[in-house]
Amino acid sequence: MRILVGITGASGSPYALSFLKLLKQKGVSVEVIVSEAAKKVFSLETGKDLEILSELSERLYHEDEIAAPPASGSALYHAMVIIPCTMGTLAAVAQGLAKNLITRAADVMLKERKPLVLVVRETPFNLIHLKNMVAATEAGAIIYPAMPAFYHRPQNLTEMVDFFAARLAEFLGLQIEELKRWRGLG
């Protein structure tokens, strides 16, 4: 499996980090595109510099590398995940504004009818956000909001974030044996 990961400047960079670590552990081939805003938010929220994104991926692209492979449908990715996904990037994807490598690659995934997962993060939503989520869904994207679960009783933030990342990986078709599953009450 080859996965393309876009990281934008929404709060929630730890989700991206956890997801990339899990994909690497599972031997998945990953390429990453990072937006300018994400560079700032990622460092702020994770305390790590971008070097770690290079270590966790086969290639790291910057949003202005518009001629890079992800800009073309001939590049073979099974799925693209934008994690976290800002309302700005959601809007661009929903309206087909392929102005940087992330939004162009997302546009390509939609035209090639391949899975595009948007881990949107904002609260509260305004009507524009909600309409853009509908438009993106109608175009074939999957809105996968950064909404953590609590039924597995996370003991700390790391467990909460890792659970979200593991569920996302399973959503893409990977098998995560270590995932705590709901087994019913009692």
Ligand SMILES: Cc1cc2nc3c(=O)[nH]c(=O)nc-3n(C[C@H](O)[C@H](O)[C@H](O)COP(=O)(O)O)c2cc1C
């Ligand atoms: C600390 C920080 C947190 C942010 N969190 C969010 C967020 O959760 N959702 C969002 O849509 N934008 C958020 N933003 C704003 C985006 O970073 C900003 O709109 C940016 O232009 C998005 O660009 P991009 O989509 O190319 O990454 C945040 C900005 C900062 C500095």
